[in-house]
Amino acid sequence: MRVVLAEDSVLLREGLIRLLEAAGMRVVAAVGDAEQLLRAAAEHRPDLVLTDVRMPPTHTDEGLRASLVLRRAQPSPAVLVLSQYVEERYAAQLLASATGGVGYLLKDRVADVDEFIDALRRVAAGGTALDPEVVAQLLLRGHSDPLDRLTPREGEVLQLMAEGRSNAGIGRQLVLSEGAVGKHIGNIFTKLDLSPAEGDHRRVLAVLQFLKIRSLP
Amino acid sequence: MKAIRPWSARAWLATAHVMTGPPVAFVLAGLTLVLAVVPPALRVGMPWLTRVQRSRFEAFLGVRIPPVPAAPTLRTSSLWRQIGYHLLSPLVAVVSAVMVALVWAGGLVGVSAFLPPLVQPPPLIFPIDLRDPVVLAVYIALGLLLLFLAPILARAMAMLDLSIARTLLGPSHQELGQRIETLTESRAGVIDAADAERRRIERDLHDGAQQRLVSLAMNLGLARATLRDLPEPAREAIERAHEESKQALKELRDLVRGLHPAVLNDQGLDAALSGVAARAPIPVRLRVDIERRTTPTIEAVAFFIVSEALTNIAKHAAATRAEVTVRRERDRLHVLVYDDGCGGARLDGGTGLRGLGQRIDSVDGTLRLHSPLGGPTTIEVDLPCE
Numbered sequence: 001m002r003v004v005l006a007e008d009s010v011l012l013r014e015g016l017i018r019l020l021e022a023a024g025m026r027v028v029a030a031v032g033d034a035e036q037l038l039r040a041a042a043e044h045r046p047d048l049v050l051t052d053v054r055m056p057p058t059h060t061d062e063g064l065r066a067s068l069v070l071r072r073a074q075p076s077p078a079v080l081v082l083s084q085y086v087e088e089r090y091a092a093q094l095l096a097s098a099t100g101g102v103g104y105l106l107k108d109r110v111a112d113v114d115e116f117i118d119a120l121r122r123v124a125a126g127g128t129a130l131d132p133e134v135v136a137q138l139l140l141r142g143h144s145d146p147l148d149r150l151t152p153r154e155g156e157v158l159q160l161m162a163e164g165r166s167n168a169g170i171g172r173q174l175v176l177s178e179g180a181v182g183k184h185i186g187n188i189f190t191k192l193d194l195s196p197a198e199g200d201h202r203r204v205l206a207v208l209q210f211l212k213i214r215s216l217p
Numbered sequence: 218m219k220a221i222r223p224w225s226a227r228a229w230l231a232t233a234h235v236m237t238g239p240p241v242a243f244v245l246a247g248l249t250l251v252l253a254v255v256p257p258a259l260r261v262g263m264p265w266l267t268r269v270q271r272s273r274f275e276a277f278l279g280v281r282i283p284p285v286p287a288a289p290t291l292r293t294s295s296l297w298r299q300i301g302y303h304l305l306s307p308l309v310a311v312v313s314a315v316m317v318a319l320v321w322a323g324g325l326v327g328v329s330a331f332l333p334p335l336v337q338p339p340p341l342i343f344p345i346d347l348r349d350p351v352v353l354a355v356y357i358a359l360g361l362l363l364l365f366l367a368p369i370l371a372r373a374m375a376m377l378d379l380s381i382a383r384t385l386l387g388p389s390h391q392e393l394g395q396r397i398e399t400l401t402e403s404r405a406g407v408i409d410a411a412d413a414e415r416r417r418i419e420r421d422l423h424d425g426a427q428q429r430l431v432s433l434a435m436n437l438g439l440a441r442a443t444l445r446d447l448p449e450p451a452r453e454a455i456e457r458a459h460e461e462s463k464q465a466l467k468e469l470r471d472l473v474r475g476l477h478p479a480v481l482n483d484q485g486l487d488a489a490l491s492g493v494a495a496r497a498p499i500p501v502r503l504r505v506d507i508e509r510r511t512t513p514t515i516e517a518v519a520f521f522i523v524s525e526a527l528t529n530i531a532k533h534a535a536a537t538r539a540e541v542t543v544r545r546e547r548d549r550l551h552v553l554v555y556d557d558g559c560g561g562a563r564l565d566g567g568t569g570l571r572g573l574g575q576r577i578d579s580v581d582g583t584l585r586l587h588s589p590l591g592g593p594t595t596i597e598v599d600l601p602c603e
Contacts, residue, residue, distance in 0.1 A: 009428040015435050022439065059420065060483040084427055084470065087480045088495050089488035107427075108466045111434035111459065113442040 001124055004044055005030040006037035006051040006063060007082075012107075016050070019110065023117045032056065034066035041070055046077055048124040052107075053083040053090070064090050071102070078123045082107050086134045095128075095211050100204060103129030103164070119164065128164040128207065135159050150191055157184045162207045228368030231375040234277035235317045238310030238378065241273060242303075249303040256291055263299050267386050270302070274382060278375055285388045295392065302385035309381065313374035320367040327360015401581075408579050412477075412514045419477045427469060434462040481520055485510050486543060489520055497527045499556075500538045507545040511602040518576050518600060519543060519552055525573050526554040526596050534558025534594060545602065552598040560592035 003025050007013040010032075017027045025048075029040035033056045041049055049070055053063040067079045071094070078101035081094060091104050103123040109131065110116050119129035136159075150158065153174075160170040171181045189202050192209055245266050252262045264287055271282050285295045388396065437459040444455070481489035487505040494501035510516065523541055530536050536558030544551045564570050564586055573596075577584045581601055588594040 009424070009432075011432045012428050012435075015432045019435060019439060022443070054423065054479065060479070084423055085474060085479060087488060087492045089480065089484060089491055106470075107431045108434065108463060108470070110431060111438040111463050111466070113435070113438040 001025045001048065001121070002028045002044065002046045003048045003050055003120075004028060004037065004040045004046040004077075006032070006034065006040075006049070006055065006066070008032045008052060008055040012052075016110065019113065019116075020050075020120075023113075023120075025120070034062035037063070037066050038069060041073075041077060045075075048120060049077050049079045050120070051079065051081055053081060061090070064093065068093060076101070078102065078126065080105065080120060080123045080129060082110070086131045088134055091130065091134045092211065095208065100126040100128065104134060105129060105131045106133060122164050128162065128204075130163050130211075132163060135162050150188060154184050154188050154191070157181060158188055158206065158210050161185070161188075161203060162210055225368070228371065230277045230279075231368060231371040232317060232321070234273065234375045234378070235310075235313045235371050237273065237277070239307065239314050241269065242306040242310040245269060245303045246307045249300055253300075259300065260287075260291060260296060263296055266303055267299050270306075270382060270386060274379060278379060280379060282382055282387050285386070285392060294389065298385040298389070302382060305381070305385075306378075309378060313378065317367065317371045317374055320363050320370050324360050324362075324364030324367055327363055328357055329360070404579065409514050412517050415477045415517075416482070416513075419473050419479065422469065422473050422476075423479070427466070427473070430462060430466050430469060434459065434466055437462055477517065478520070481516060482513070486516055486519055490523055490541065490543065493520075493524045493527060494541060497539065498531050499536055501527065502538070502540045504541070505543045507543065507550075509545065511545065511550055511600075515550060515580060515600050515602055518580055518582070519550060519598075521576060522552055522573055522596075522598055523554060525570075529562070529570060530554075530556045530558060530594075533562070534560075534592070536592075548601060548603045550600040550602050552596075552600070554596045555593060557593045559590075560588045560594050561590045562586060562588040562594050562596075 001024075003020055005013065005016055005020070005027050007016060007030070013030050013032070017030055020027050028044045028046055031037050031040050034051075037049070037051055049067070051063045051067055053061055055063050063083075064081060067081050070076055070079055079094070080103035081090070082105055083090070084107050086104065086106055094102055094104055101123055103119055105116075105119060109119070123129050156174060157170055160173055165173065167178050167181045167185070170176070171178045174181070176184075185203070185206075188206055192206050248262070248266055249259075252258045271284070274280050274282055285299075437455060440455050441452075441459050444452070447455070478489050478492070480492060486507060490503055490505060494503040511519075523543070527539060527541075530539050534556050536556035539554065539556040541555075542551070542553040544553075562570060564574055564584070570586070574584055577598055577600070583599045585597040586594075587597075
């Protein structure tokens with residue numbers, strides 16, 4: 001797996017390179033600002049872009065903007081955004097651009113090495129990885145919407161789906177059998193009016209609907 | 218004026234003020250005239266003379282006359298007002314002192330009428346037969362009356378002197394106006410500086426301690442994941458260090474976020490508030506209608522109003538939902554926070570709302586709180602944007 005990494009703190013950049021290479025990934029470019037990131041991504045066409053949000057020159061949200069540019073490109077690489085804070089607005093912007101292959105995690109999550117590497121692989125494979133904090137923020141919002149029809153358990157399942165977990169992963173987390181998880185997911189699809197014709201895509205659509213409703217003001 | 222008893226400390230202090238008036242006034246008037254020989258000396262000397270009078274007012278009457286800044290030129294009006302006071306005060310002081318002294322003396326003479334004639338004034342001046350009991354009674358009654366009047370008169374004279382001194386020695390309306398202007402400007406400067414300082418600390422922590430801690434936690438995580446064949450105590454120590462580093466990261470993140478949320482700088486109030494609303498434990502309906510962004514200071518104040526108000530609602534209101542509306546109308550920013558909780562919120566109650574009031578005052582905003590017992594509660598804030 002080939003990765004382009006953008007992080008302005010040298011300390012953290014070196015650490016991440018070590019971490020990724022220890023997990024058998026190849027860091028083809030490691031840069032310190034958004035402009036170099038766009039150039040490196042165009043040049044190397046990586047499987048995954050891993051970027052910080054706040055980078056020079058303005059130290060605001062250039063990493064996020066660069067990610068949005070990358071997401072609109074054809075073909076677009078999978079992008080995982082790391083940030084010191086998670087903001088639902090950023091998540092909404094990231095997710096609005098396209099489906100799949102996107103992640104948004106707190107920087108703290110790199111400390112849990114195995115889970116972090118899992119998230120990287122999932123995103124590179126076209127899945128999603130959303131920080132539990134973002135998801136919690138989104139879930140707390142209480143507009144009246146189709147999601148209100150979900151039971152609390154179904155809400156939990158949907159939340160874990162949004163974090164990018166598989167049915168087996170969701171079952172482990174909630175101590176449910178995989179069959180029970182499947183049943184809950186079926187209920188979620190029904191309540192969100194997602195017909196079977198949409199096939200496996202329904203999973204992504206459910207997550208997207210969840211995110212769209214929860215994150216738009 | 219409150220009646221004062223002749224034997225109270227206040228009466229004696231007022232009398233002392235009036236009686237010390239003439240000597241002080243004459244000396245100061247004399248010095249003023251001496252200084253006037255070399256006019257520039259007035260500029261240097263006048264504050265010293267005025268200071269003597271100010272300390273007299275403070276010592277006897279307990280009143281502080283606000284100081285005026287040193288006159289920059291000879292044409293400064295405050296300088297001429299001070300000269301006026303020092304030249305006028307001998308007249309005022311002498312008239313007051315004589316009146317007060319006469320009334321005190323009359324009172325004392327009156328009440329001492331029953332004493333043997335040795336201590337009485339000679340009958341040449343007072344051709345009254347004090348041996349007549351009726352005359353004696355009237356005489357003593359008059360004396361008592363004067364004795365009660367004396368401190369009132371002394372107080373009245375002291376107040377007359379004080380009001381003249383306030384007008385002539387204190388700052389004028391124009392000077393006060395200028396002072397308010399300067400204070401307003403410097404306050405705005407202090408607030409902007411404090412706000413900039415919070416942003417700087419936030420950024421320093423973000424670039425420094427936070428990155429280092431992430432790196433530390435990551436290395437510990439890596440050690441924990443890879444060093445599986447370590448002896449038990451060593452593994453435990455690494456595990457504990459790893460968990461603690463993650464906890465430290467979380468605590469630091471909460472602290473830094475409270476200082477100044479980065480998203481407020483990047484994307485403005487709408488984005489920052491939507492995060493706050495989302496984190497609130499009750500459903501919050503948020504509407505932000507701002508076409509042009511306001512200054513960073515006003516944005517920060519508005520942000521803290523909403524986040525404090527929501528924190529308060531979560532802590533005390535027992536509400537099931539809240540509504541936040543932020544709207545910009547030309548040069549005013551209106552913030553409205555509504556909740557359907559139990560009401561009874563007060564500005565002087567918990568610390569939260571009082572802190573809110575202070576922050577709003579600091580930018581000359583207004584705060585209206587409507588919170589009847591039983592709810593609902595509305596906080597309406599109006600902030601100047603320019």
